[in-house]
Amino acid sequence: MSKIYSLTLVVQRYDPDTSRAWRQTYKLESGPILRFVDLFRRINVEQDATLAWASSCEHAQCGSCSINVNGRPMLACELLVENAVNLFGTTEFNIAPLSVAPVIRDLVVDWDKAYERVHRAKPYIIKPKELPPGMSENRISPGELARYEDATRCINCFCCAEACISSNRNFIGPNAAMASIVRMMDRRETEKEERLDLLYSEEGIYRCHTSQACSHVCPKKIDVASFIALAKEGAF
Amino acid sequence: MGKKLQIHSALACDVLIIGAGGAGLRAAALIHEQSPDLKILAVTKVAHPQKSHTSTAQGGMAAVDPHDKTDNALYHMFDTWKGGDCSSDQNVVKKIVEGGWEEVQWMERRGIHFSRDEGGSISKRQFGGHTVEFGKGDALRAVFEADRTGKGIMDTTWGEALKGGAEFINSTVVTEILFNEGCCVGAVLFKTKTGEFLTVQARATVLATGGSGQVFRITTNCRNNTGDGLAVILRAGLPLMDPEAVQFHPTGIVGPGILASEALRSEGGILRNKDMEPFMERYAPKMKDLAPRDIVARSIETEIREGRGIMNPDHRIEHVWIDLRHLSAYVHEVKLKEVASFFQTYCNLNSRAQLCPVRPSNHYHMGGIPTNEHGEVQNSAGEIVPGLFAVGECACASFHGFNRLGTNSLLELLVMGRSVGERALSCLKENQAPAPKGAGEATLAQFANYAEAQGKENVGLIRKEMRDMMTRQVGVFRNEQGIQDAIASLTDFKQRAARAAIATKDLRMNQELLERWELDNLLDNAMTIAQGALMRKESRGAHFREDYPDRSDEFHFHTLISMTDFGKISFGKRLIDMSVFAAKGEHYEQFRIMPRKY
Numbered sequence: 001m002s003k004i005y006s007l008t009l010v011v012q013r014y015d016p017d018t019s020r021a022w023r024q025t026y027k028l029e030s031g032p033i034l035r036f037v038d039l040f041r042r043i044n045v046e047q048d049a050t051l052a053w054a055s056s057c058e059h060a061q062c063g064s065c066s067i068n069v070n071g072r073p074m075l076a077c078e079l080l081v082e083n084a085v086n087l088f089g090t091t092e093f094n095i096a097p098l099s100v101a102p103v104i105r106d107l108v109v110d111w112d113k114a115y116e117r118v119h120r121a122k123p124y125i126i127k128p129k130e131l132p133p134g135m136s137e138n139r140i141s142p143g144e145l146a147r148y149e150d151a152t153r154c155i156n157c158f159c160c161a162e163a164c165i166s167s168n169r170n171f172i173g174p175n176a177a178m179a180s181i182v183r184m185m186d187r188r189e190t191e192k193e194e195r196l197d198l199l200y201s202e203e204g205i206y207r208c209h210t211s212q213a214c215s216h217v218c219p220k221k222i223d224v225a226s227f228i229a230l231a232k233e234g235a236f
Numbered sequence: 237m238g239k240k241l242q243i244h245s246a247l248a249c250d251v252l253i254i255g256a257g258g259a260g261l262r263a264a265a266l267i268h269e270q271s272p273d274l275k276i277l278a279v280t281k282v283a284h285p286q287k288s289h290t291s292t293a294q295g296g297m298a299a300v301d302p303h304d305k306t307d308n309a310l311y312h313m314f315d316t317w318k319g320g321d322c323s324s325d326q327n328v329v330k331k332i333v334e335g336g337w338e339e340v341q342w343m344e345r346r347g348i349h350f351s352r353d354e355g356g357s358i359s360k361r362q363f364g365g366h367t368v369e370f371g372k373g374d375a376l377r378a379v380f381e382a383d384r385t386g387k388g389i390m391d392t393t394w395g396e397a398l399k400g401g402a403e404f405i406n407s408t409v410v411t412e413i414l415f416n417e418g419c420c421v422g423a424v425l426f427k428t429k430t431g432e433f434l435t436v437q438a439r440a441t442v443l444a445t446g447g448s449g450q451v452f453r454i455t456t457n458c459r460n461n462t463g464d465g466l467a468v469i470l471r472a473g474l475p476l477m478d479p480e481a482v483q484f485h486p487t488g489i490v491g492p493g494i495l496a497s498e499a500l501r502s503e504g505g506i507l508r509n510k511d512m513e514p515f516m517e518r519y520a521p522k523m524k525d526l527a528p529r530d531i532v533a534r535s536i537e538t539e540i541r542e543g544r545g546i547m548n549p550d551h552r553i554e555h556v557w558i559d560l561r562h563l564s565a566y567v568h569e570v571k572l573k574e575v576a577s578f579f580q581t582y583c584n585l586n587s588r589a590q591l592c593p594v595r596p597s598n599h600y601h602m603g604g605i606p607t608n609e610h611g612e613v614q615n616s617a618g619e620i621v622p623g624l625f626a627v628g629e630c631a632c633a634s635f636h637g638f639n640r641l642g643t644n645s646l647l648e649l650l651v652m653g654r655s656v657g658e659r660a661l662s663c664l665k666e667n668q669a670p671a672p673k674g675a676g677e678a679t680l681a682q683f684a685n686y687a688e689a690q691g692k693e694n695v696g697l698i699r700k701e702m703r704d705m706m707t708r709q710v711g712v713f714r715n716e717q718g719i720q721d722a723i724a725s726l727t728d729f730k731q732r733a734a735r736a737a738i739a740t741k742d743l744r745m746n747q748e749l750l751e752r753w754e755l756d757n758l759l760d761n762a763m764t765i766a767q768g769a770l771m772r773k774e775s776r777g778a779h780f781r782e783d784y785p786d787r788s789d790e791f792h793f794h795t796l797i798s799m800t801d802f803g804k805i806s807f808g809k810r811l812i813d814m815s816v817f818a819a820k821g822e823h824y825e826q827f828r829i830m831p832r833k834y
Contacts, residue, residue: 031550124395139356
């Protein structure tokens with residue numbers, strides 16, 4: 001027989017109609033391998049259809065379901081009940097939306113606002129390198145790719161930006177900075193000047209206090225801080 | 237909801253793209269490159285294009301490299317034709333296969349991070365069903381970005397559309413398509429974030445709304461894949477094609493439903509039932525666990541149906557085990573690293589020491605909105621609907637026939653995305669016809685109905701019951717009685733749904749209201765899948781009828797199905813294009829109707 005946990009979820013809620021914010025407690029029993037998205041779905045069916053929460057792929061590839069669990073930004077789709085109990089040493093969890101973007105309702109935030117930072121970092125090759133005559137594709141050795149490949153795994157879940165001690169204020173944020181750093185390191189990008197202007201601007205990487213919280217919370221286990229450190233050194 | 241629902245605003249653009257996944261944004265990027273001054277609106281249901289389902293595709297994208305002396309477009313065309321159980325349209329197969337490498341180059345120059353070989357060239361790998369010389373040997377045909385090829389494609393197409401200046405409307409769904417004298421002139425949208433309805437007038441409208449996997453309980457599809465575009469098409473009086481062609485992967489991981497790749501079995505993993513019996517020996521004495529996907533899926537389902545499955549107590553899902561414990565440390569740590577990490581992440585299981593739970597999982601909808609080879613939508617008479625295009629999983633051209641080969645979906649969405657972009661440009665009308673009088677009234681009436689409904693039914697519960705029922709009765713196995721019962725159940729669910737009151741009154745991010753609308757879409761999709769499956773008294777590709785286990789030439793056609801009122805069905809047929817065979821060119825005999833035997 002599988003173990004049963006008696007859970008208490010204290011969820012930060014917000015109703016845009018009345019602008020009322022409150023904390024609501026849900027109690028439910030769960031086996032060890034239900035995920036927090038499964039718990040939310042169960043709350044909708046069994047207790048309260050009005051609770052709004054975000055998700056899409058539900059296997060850590062889209063970064064839509066980021067929430068704060070006991071103050072730690074995490075993906076609700078890969079947080080198993082058993083692991084949460086072990087990680088926090090409790091069966092009571094405070095669930096709150098991310099603070100990097102305005103809340104629309106309950107746990108759903110305005111991703112458009114969060115993504116404005118990523119868009120400012122121009123997440124594309126601004127000016128692609130011309131291919132040498134006779135070549136139909138660029139050659140990039142596995143070793144060269146390996147230098148920045150980890151940064152390309154970023155799914156913009158904004159957990160790093162949430163944990164970052166600087167990004168709520170003037171810093172463009174770890175994930176947005178990384179979007180530009182990758183393209184500094186990618187030989188196919190020729191527009192390096194414009195990228196440097198952003199990275200070394202008022203909202204650029206020198207706002208980073210090197211707490212390395214970004215690396216610590218990244219669900220994809222990307223060492224975000226190491227990329228920012230490279231950029232600070234100019235070691236693209 | 238108190239306030240009367242109304243159309244909040246009316247927008248206009250040149251091209252309206254509904255669904256900003258890989259297919260929709262490939263079309264957007266093409267249009268920007270060729271006509272930078274056109275105004276494109278790209279609408280997506282998810283919170284941002286990068287959150288699209290395209291991002292979840294793992295393994296690779298098939299494309300024949302013209303510099304590769306061992307491979308040939310004809311081989312890829314053959315694999316696709318045979319894999320689709322001789323039900324693909326050959327003109328479409330030819331076009332998509334021949335357009336593949338150009339797309340690889342397009343993305344490579346725009347920043348996709350393809351995995352590379354030692355010389356720095358794009359790496360290629362083998363995938364099931366892809367062969368050279370018409371089945372003689374394995375083909376190295378799939379380019380890939382590690383285990384996240386879809387993400388690479390999504391990031392690249394999104395980046396290019398953004399760079400080109402497309403305007404994005406995120407967290408927004410299409411509720412109605414607008415017509416004026418038979419031409420599509422735009423659509424009605426509902427912005428879930430702000431709770432606003434709007435009409436958009438467009439000179440071309442592209443539907444790229446993705447799949448409908450949420451019809452089934454166990455699925456690899458994301459939460460948003462509720463077949464919205466297909467339901468909207470049905471309500472417009474247009475048909476769907478081959479709705480019964482639904483693919484199930486044999487080994488989804490219990491919990492998230494995501495794929496535990498075929499590699500588990502090719503590396504020596506053994507499927508076992510609750511008595512620990514290696515049951516594949518009974519179903520496929522020679523190939524055992526390496527038997528083709530559909531045979532493995534049916535064997536697992538049989539074990540579960542006959543009481544030899546295991547119930548996962550947390551998810552309440554029945555499954556069998558895959559035993560990987562005997563495999564070497566190298567296989568676990570290197571070859572199966574990714575899948576092994578899924579079992580750890582989602583089941584807290586160490587695949588080196590513990591049995592892992594798997595079962596068949598819904599994966600892909602081959603059927604969809606019927607289009608020609610340019611992505612132009614057709615009505616039930618086969619005529620083009622001017623101004624309306626469909627591309628990606630929501631569309632059916634048909635490239636995949638009744639069974640899709642791995643790595644062919646990413647190929648399709650790029651080649652057809654580009655093609656739809658080109659076609660939309662060449663068909664743009666000078667003078668935009670106005671939206672019809674009363675545009676959006678049907679949508680407002682529909683949503684007012686939801687908002688005003690009274691009763692104690694629960695939308696989430698009905699959705700759950702429907703998904704369980706469809707998995708059981710119209711899933712891997714189908715038979716006359718089971719489908720008849722399913723249709724009766726769907727009718728009952730539809731009636732129950734009308735008695736679900738919505739407690740959230742304000743329209744902004746009203747998840748209850750959105751899910752109520754999604755439930756209607758899911759029920760429409762489920763009904764067409766069930767009706768198509770009932771009509772098709774044969775087995776073809778992924779559509780398997782226990783009572784008619786063989787393919788029958790009598791059914792050598794595409795199903796067309798229309799349903800303006802729930803449950804009231806009318807059927808039509810579309811011929812399967814066999815133009816490659818008919819042209820009698822080199823190797824044309826490989827494009828005859830043949831048995832799908834491997």
